[in-house]
Amino acid sequence: MKIFLSYASEDRPTATAIQLALRAQGHKVFFDRDDLPPGDEYDARIRQAIENADLFLFLISPQALDSGSYTLTELAIADKTWRHPSGRMLPVVLRPTPLDTVPEVLRSVTLLEPEGNITGSVADAVYRIARARRNRRLKFAAIAFAGGAVLAIAAYRWHGASGPVQEITGRNGAKAVLVTVGTFTMGDDENSPRREIYVDSFYIDRQEITVSRYAKFLDATGAIQPPMGWEEIDLANDGDLPVTGVDWNDAVAYCKWAGRRLPTEAEWEKAARGTDARRFPWGEATPTAQLATFGRTAPSANRGGLSPVGSHPEGRSPLGVDDLSGNAAEWVADWYSESFPRTEVRNPQGPQSGPGRVVRGGGWQDPPERLAVTKRFFSSAQNRSDDTGFRCAVDAAK
Numbered sequence: 001m002k003i004f005l006s007y008a009s010e011d012r013p014t015a016t017a018i019q020l021a022l023r024a025q026g027h028k029v030f031f032d033r034d035d036l037p038p039g040d041e042y043d044a045r046i047r048q049a050i051e052n053a054d055l056f057l058f059l060i061s062p063q064a065l066d067s068g069s070y071t072l073t074e075l076a077i078a079d080k081t082w083r084h085p086s087g088r089m090l091p092v093v094l095r096p097t098p099l100d101t102v103p104e105v106l107r108s109v110t111l112l113e114p115e116g117n118i119t120g121s122v123a124d125a126v127y128r129i130a131r132a133r134r135n136r137r138l139k140f141a142a143i144a145f146a147g148g149a150v151l152a153i154a155a156y157r158w159h160g161a162s163g164p165v166q167e168i169t170g171r172n173g174a175k176a177v178l179v180t181v182g183t184f185t186m187g188d189d190e191n192s193p194r195r196e197i198y199v200d201s202f203y204i205d206r207q208e209i210t211v212s213r214y215a216k217f218l219d220a221t222g223a224i225q226p227p228m229g230w231e232e233i234d235l236a237n238d239g240d241l242p243v244t245g246v247d248w249n250d251a252v253a254y255c256k257w258a259g260r261r262l263p264t265e266a267e268w269e270k271a272a273r274g275t276d277a278r279r280f281p282w283g284e285a286t287p288t289a290q291l292a293t294f295g296r297t298a299p300s301a302n303r304g305g306l307s308p309v310g311s312h313p314e315g316r317s318p319l320g321v322d323d324l325s326g327n328a329a330e331w332v333a334d335w336y337s338e339s340f341p342r343t344e345v346r347n348p349q350g351p352q353s354g355p356g357r358v359v360r361g362g363g364w365q366d367p368p369e370r371l372a373v374t375k376r377f378f379s380s381a382q383n384r385s386d387d388t389g390f391r392c393a394v395d396a397a398k
Helices: 009-022 040-052 070-081 116-136 138-156 212-219 249-255 267-274
Strands: 003-006 027-028 055-060 089-094 168-169 175-179 182-186 196-200 200-204 328-334 357-362 375-378 393-395
Touching: 003 009, 003 040, 003 070, 009 027, 009 116, 009 182, 040 070, 040 116, 055 070, 055 116, 089 116, 089 196, 116 182, 116 328, 175 267, 182 267, 196 267, 200 267, 267 328, 267 357
Parallel strands: 003 027, 003 055, 055 089
Antiparallel strands: 168 175, 175 200, 182 196, 200 393, 328 357, 357 375
């Protein structure tokens, strides 16, 4: 789509992040007024860009609504261009703003008020709008927006109506949290190149698959080899520990049985890192025993090595996902590679083959530096280790 992004100069950092995310989706964004010539030609180009736009994206803040702001001039042009703005305007509330100061034309459509990741919320809403446009003829664009896009942005509506589910429970009883569509910074130029990656919305398990959940899987299937060290498991006492000693194929089989799949490497890192390029799930602070389980010496994983899942609430990721660093390292879907094609920036799936499958997160025996969310390891898909487990993921409904 052609998108006109209207914002106050004070909101430029947020606007920049939004336009990068929208361009990553393939949209044409009219954004940088600094490159426009002054005088009448400036006004003419602004007017032409708004009239040619499929979507007018207005970032609401006190500065944008100031009587001297040029954003109000742009809004007036948009108001005259579309007699019926529904489906053509997307107002986004950046900061608390009195409703009576918001122009009527913006109040006449649904206001998007993100709670948390502004860039991801806007990208998700625009993605839904664009998809609705592709699926219907242009004359039904407004109806498509009301029926499809509203579902995507309802969680952030001005009046707080319910919307996209932020957490789901699988048929195995495991809770999974929503990771919204958008870009994030992957890599750190040490373990892999630092690059912007776009990932569609998905859900990821809040906690690693536990011994008790895996025991139900073994009982239900009967054909899967028990994990390494399973003979020492006491379900009554060890049920909340993450299951380890499983190979990559075991993890795939479990996720399939649960109606899910292993997360990709990009999905795992986005769930652990959020959108602020942090080093650890909890931020930049050096790992401690209050944040993660690591650096332990114990007879075995199940005898003093592992901690029950969710034992470190202070070490959760920005999305509330537990134990992404430490406790059990985790299998992900990808084959390992040290090269990353520049063109693979949308939902990367990794190479077609490699020396082994990727393992992420660091385990209970690892030193603190191995807990960084950009650290990458690999192992044979047939390898079973007492410090490696997994969690599942699933696509968000589209």
